[in-house]
Amino acid sequence: SSEPKECATGQASSKVDVIEWTMITTWPKNFQGLGEGAEYLAQKINELSGGRMKVTVMGANDLVPALEVFDTVAAGTVQMGHGASYYWKGKLPVAPIFSAVPFGLNAQEMNGWLYKGGGLELWQELYQPLGLLPMPAGNTGVQMAGWFNKEINSLDDIQGLKMRIPGLGGEVFKRAGGTPELIPGAELFSALNRGRIDATEWVGPYNDLAFGLHKAAKYYYYPGWHEPGTTLEAIINLDAFNALPDDLQAIVKAACTLANSDMLAYFTEKNNQALESLVNEHNVQLKKLPEDVLARFEALSHDVVKELAATDAFAERVYQSYSNYKKQVYDWHKVSEQSFYSLR
Amino acid sequence: MWTQNSPWNQIKRGLSWISRFSGKGIAYLTLLMVLAMFGSTLMSNLFNINFIWLQESVTWIHAAVFMMGAAYTLQHNEHVRVDIFYHRFSARTQASIDIAGTLLFLLPVSVFILMTSWNYVMRSWQLTESSAEAGGLPAVYLLKTLTVVMPVLLIIEGLHQLMINIDKWRASPPQSSINKTQERSS
Amino acid sequence: MMEWLPFIMFALVCLSLMAGYPVAFSLAGSALIFAGIAVAFDWINPVLLNASFNRTFGIMNNQVLVAVPLFVFMGIMLERAKIAENLLETMARLFGGLRGGLAISVIIVGMLLAASTGIVGATVVTMGMLSLPVMLKRGYDESLSTGTICASGTLGQIIPPSIVLILLGEAISSAYRSSYGGDPVNVGDLFIGALIPGVLLVLAYMAYVLIRAFINPSLAPKAEHTDSISMAQVIKSLLLPLILIFIVLGSILAGAATPTEAAAIGAAGAMLLAIVQRQFSWERLKDVMFSTTRTSSMVFMILIGASIFSLVFRALGGDHQVQVFLTEMPGGVVGAVIVVMLVMFLLGFILDFIEIIYVVVPIVAPILLQMGVDPIWLGIMIALNLQTSFLTPPFGFALFYLRGVTPSSVPTGKIYRGALPFIAIQVVLLILLGVFPELATWLPEQLGD
Ligand code: NA
Numbered sequence: 001s002s003e004p005k006e007c008a009t010g011q012a013s014s015k016v017d018v019i020e021w022t023m024i025t026t027w028p029k030n031f032q033g034l035g036e037g038a039e040y041l042a043q044k045i046n047e048l049s050g051g052r053m054k055v056t057v058m059g060a061n062d063l064v065p066a067l068e069v070f071d072t073v074a075a076g077t078v079q080m081g082h083g084a085s086y087y088w089k090g091k092l093p094v095a096p097i098f099s100a101v102p103f104g105l106n107a108q109e110m111n112g113w114l115y116k117g118g119g120l121e122l123w124q125e126l127y128q129p130l131g132l133l134p135m136p137a138g139n140t141g142v143q144m145a146g147w148f149n150k151e152i153n154s155l156d157d158i159q160g161l162k163m164r165i166p167g168l169g170g171e172v173f174k175r176a177g178g179t180p181e182l183i184p185g186a187e188l189f190s191a192l193n194r195g196r197i198d199a200t201e202w203v204g205p206y207n208d209l210a211f212g213l214h215k216a217a218k219y220y221y222y223p224g225w226h227e228p229g230t231t232l233e234a235i236i237n238l239d240a241f242n243a244l245p246d247d248l249q250a251i252v253k254a255a256c257t258l259a260n261s262d263m264l265a266y267f268t269e270k271n272n273q274a275l276e277s278l279v280n281e282h283n284v285q286l287k288k289l290p291e292d293v294l295a296r297f298e299a300l301s302h303d304v305v306k307e308l309a310a311t312d313a314f315a316e317r318v319y320q321s322y323s324n325y326k327k328q329v330y331d332w333h334k335v336s337e338q339s340f341y342s343l344r
Numbered sequence: 345m346w347t348q349n350s351p352w353n354q355i356k357r358g359l360s361w362i363s364r365f366s367g368k369g370i371a372y373l374t375l376l377m378v379l380a381m382f383g384s385t386l387m388s389n390l391f392n393i394n395f396i397w398l399q400e401s402v403t404w405i406h407a408a409v410f411m412m413g414a415a416y417t418l419q420h421n422e423h424v425r426v427d428i429f430y431h432r433f434s435a436r437t438q439a440s441i442d443i444a445g446t447l448l449f450l451l452p453v454s455v456f457i458l459m460t461s462w463n464y465v466m467r468s469w470q471l472t473e474s475s476a477e478a479g480g481l482p483a484v485y486l487l488k489t490l491t492v493v494m495p496v497l498l499i500i501e502g503l504h505q506l507m508i509n510i511d512k513w514r515a516s517p518p519q520s521s522i523n524k525t526q527e528r529s530s
Numbered sequence: 531m532m533e534w535l536p537f538i539m540f541a542l543v544c545l546s547l548m549a550g551y552p553v554a555f556s557l558a559g560s561a562l563i564f565a566g567i568a569v570a571f572d573w574i575n576p577v578l579l580n581a582s583f584n585r586t587f588g589i590m591n592n593q594v595l596v597a598v599p600l601f602v603f604m605g606i607m608l609e610r611a612k613i614a615e616n617l618l619e620t621m622a623r624l625f626g627g628l629r630g631g632l633a634i635s636v637i638i639v640g641m642l643l644a645a646s647t648g649i650v651g652a653t654v655v656t657m658g659m660l661s662l663p664v665m666l667k668r669g670y671d672e673s674l675s676t677g678t679i680c681a682s683g684t685l686g687q688i689i690p691p692s693i694v695l696i697l698l699g700e701a702i703s704s705a706y707r708s709s710y711g712g713d714p715v716n717v718g719d720l721f722i723g724a725l726i727p728g729v730l731l732v733l734a735y736m737a738y739v740l741i742r743a744f745i746n747p748s749l750a751p752k753a754e755h756t757d758s759i760s761m762a763q764v765i766k767s768l769l770l771p772l773i774l775i776f777i778v779l780g781s782i783l784a785g786a787a788t789p790t791e792a793a794a795i796g797a798a799g800a801m802l803l804a805i806v807q808r809q810f811s812w813e814r815l816k817d818v819m820f821s822t823t824r825t826s827s828m829v830f831m832i833l834i835g836a837s838i839f840s841l842v843f844r845a846l847g848g849d850h851q852v853q854v855f856l857t858e859m860p861g862g863v864v865g866a867v868i869v870v871m872l873v874m875f876l877l878g879f880i881l882d883f884i885e886i887i888y889v890v891v892p893i894v895a896p897i898l899l900q901m902g903v904d905p906i907w908l909g910i911m912i913a914l915n916l917q918t919s920f921l922t923p924p925f926g927f928a929l930f931y932l933r934g935v936t937p938s939s940v941p942t943g944k945i946y947r948g949a950l951p952f953i954a955i956q957v958v959l960l961i962l963l964g965v966f967p968e969l970a971t972w973l974p975e976q977l978g979d
């Protein structure tokens with residue numbers, strides 16, 4: 001491919017062709033944390049490339065609906081997307097492992113597995129036949145279990161509980177006796193507020209406060225057992241990526257890594273402020289899910305995640321890599337992070 | 345001009361049958377859609393039971409109905425027109441507009457939808473794409489296939505409409521007198 | 531030149547619609563022709579047009595819009611099973627002894643019918659066929675009759691539940707989501723927000739009719755001999771449909787059901803009502819299913835056509851141009867809202883509700899919302915504004931449809947004159963709503979917290 005001509009002198013700046021990319025996202029354009037993260041990523045690519053690239057962000061529904069991001073980037077309609085791999089479970093059943101699985105790895109551990117433990121290679125191998133390059137590009141940290149209008153004192157209270165909880169978490173919840181509901185995003189607030197559902201999960205304090213969920217429900221339960229450190233993805237059309245010169249390819253990848261760590265830092269900061277505001281200003285009742293409920297969810301989660309491995313040989317490899325890493329890192333983190341946390 | 349069994353009329357009948365059969369066939373599902381959604385609502389509110397696949401199948405039926413019904417609707421001339429002027433035109437002018445509209449708008453749009461959908465549908469079949477929801481429906485590729493079926497049905501009905509309007513055009517005199525149009529419209 | 535392209539396209543597409551070929555295909559087809567020219571001149575990147583598939587699939591997979599065919603099913607069932615007809619007949623007999631009573635019945639039935647159909651043409655035609663002959667036979671003034679029928683026939687759009695409000699709610703909430711992250715407005719909010727303005731409108735219509743009848747009794751004479759009506763008759767043809775509509779609306783207001791679920795209750799309830807009234811048969815059910823399919827296809831083909839149109843408009847940079855135009859509007863938010871309302875009012879002459887919602891709202895709503903406009907207020911303003919547009923001579927759709935079912939002995943001028951007072955009522959309410967947004971936003975807030 002012909003590279004745009006560099007201007008050695010810097011002045012007589014004839015035409016250096018700016019490479020214009022569009023990034024579509026599964027979030028609304030200004031969505032707290034996640035949409036902001038996509039914007040940050042675009043901005044970093046623009047900055048690091050010294051203006052040789054210009055990435056424009058389009059939010060969900062601007063060009064295509066949220067859940068069409070994967071197919072749209074794969075088709076080459078636009079060059080990149082920002083989302084989360086668990087949305088693509090219907091196309092690639094094993095994909096959720098690269099974002100979040102119930103009782104799985106947290107943010108720090110996901111980064112360990114993806115960057116250093118072989119996870120990213122597997123992820124790229126999974127998307128490669130579809131013409132996509134995935135990169136970690138954000139992390140929410142541990143999320144919250146969600147907003148409830150019924151108190152959960154034991155596993156009995158889960159029976160028949162109507163909760164909007166999608167994905168693998170929803171499957172676990174169903175097997176534990178709950179009733180997962182399919183409620184469109186726009187209907188969610190009123191559905192919870194007016195009692196059509198009993199509970200919903202969302203993200204964490206920062207997003208939940210902005211959404212106003214505290215106005216619709218009494219209890220705010222933790223921990224986010226179903227999303228213990230959701231990795232968000234940048235997906236890049238491979239043809240578009242391969243057409244970039246080497247240095248711009250490296251810049252795009254570096255910007256993703258920056259976005260990945262920046263979002264976690266951002267959420268850490270915003271979430272603790274928002275939680276404080278929720279508890280102290282909005283008098284939200286913060287509660288921990290009972291032990292028997294969490295124990296049941298954990299047991300069921302192992303089954304549900306293991307079933308992902310059964311889809312094909314590749315899924316089996318992903319599952320093995322993930323669970324081996326998980327076993328090792330848990331042993332280490334038990335004596336490091338976890339024992340330290342328990343001292344505080 | 346042509347006998348009842350001329351190839352022209354036989355083709356017309358054949359094309360017409362396809363639109364009618366597909367449209368009326370899919371229409372029966374509207375009852376199923378009402379009952380399924382009603383049942384799902386009752387179960388969810390009275391017994392706290394909810395089947396994601398049932399809710400999804402209501403959405404799918406809805407999509408199938410309007411996608412498969414588009415050609416049949418065209419056959420019944422029930423796609424909204426801006427008829428501020430159209431209803432005052434002579435039969436011959438109306439036929440000309442419909443011929444031009446079919447050739448310039450309907451057929452190109454159908455071909456466009458067909459072409460832009462094809463790769464997505466093939467990809468979905470290759471991946472045997474299913475719903476991303478736990479307990480959702482398998483075979484999302486069938487739902488996506490509707491984006492190919494709809495334009496094909498529209499092309500078939502478009503050709504049918506083209507033939508009908510050519511007949512209409514030929515049957516009405518070039519200098520359609522004002523009296524005649526008024527007779528027809530009253 | 532480039533910045534005018536999207537607007538030139540908009541104008542050309544509007545022109546092509548005037549020829550009278552079905553709107554869904556004219557919208558998409560003329561936009562594609564324009565896109566072809568733009569591609570040939572290298573003005574736009576053709577690959578963007580691939581997104582058409584993803585947008586179409588998004589429409590197919592949209593759970594909120596499933597409410598549309600369900601409400602259509604309900605409306606057509608109520609109509610075919612003669613429930614609407616019986617309702618009008620019973621009301622007319624109940625209020626027959628009152629001066630202007632027949633017109634009052636028409637307004638009330640229009641309001642209730644509104645509950646179900648909501649497609650402009652269908653309601654006006656139904657109302658016109660059912661009530662105009664009766665009114666004229668009774669000696670009602672031609673202008674007063676046609677005006678009342680036109681206005682009542684368009685009430686369907688603003689009185690919830692209505693398909694128009696569902697589509698509008700979905701379009702605005704999706705615009706809202708793309709401007710802000712949280713607390714989105716939804717179809718239910720719009721239904722609730724429409725209640726007070728809708729009721730005010732109905733009351734104003736009634737007041738107008740009563741005042742006219744009081745001042746000049748010959749305009750709306752009471753029935754000479756009112757035949758008695760049995761309680762059983764009233765319950766059967768009046769109370770049961772009322773209960774159904776109450777359940778449908780109530781379940782949304784109380785939060786027991788989403789609009790889609792309420793629509794399913796309405797559709798199943800309409801079938802039950804038809805069975806109870808011995809109006810149910812396999813042939814009739816088939817008729818309802820076939821009609822529902824055609825109406826639903828008609829609506830959703832427009833959505834798909836409009837989505838192709840707005841994709842090309844966007845690819846040409848149109849959304850950006852509109853943004854520049856509206857944000858630089860003198861008078862700030864107020865100026866922008868007035869311009870948008872004026873444009874929509876004018877478009878209401880050539881386009882139906884559905885087309886405007888899916889062509890114009892996605893372009894302007896995100897900008898207005900970002901300027902701080904309340905989404906519920908905006909939705910109700912749009913609904914009221916378009917309803918007014920459909921009543922306004924010489925191009926108003928409602929007048930046009932009514933002309934089609936009015937005997938030629940009634941001159942068009944009389945139909946136009948009849949509509950004028952109702953347009954005045956509409957305009958007054960629009961101004962009131964503009965000055966006091968609480969008329970639309972207060973009730974949703976009360977139910978919201
Ligand atoms: Na979540």
Ligand code: NA
Pocket residue numbers: 643644645646648685686687688689690691692693
């Ligand atoms: Na209505």
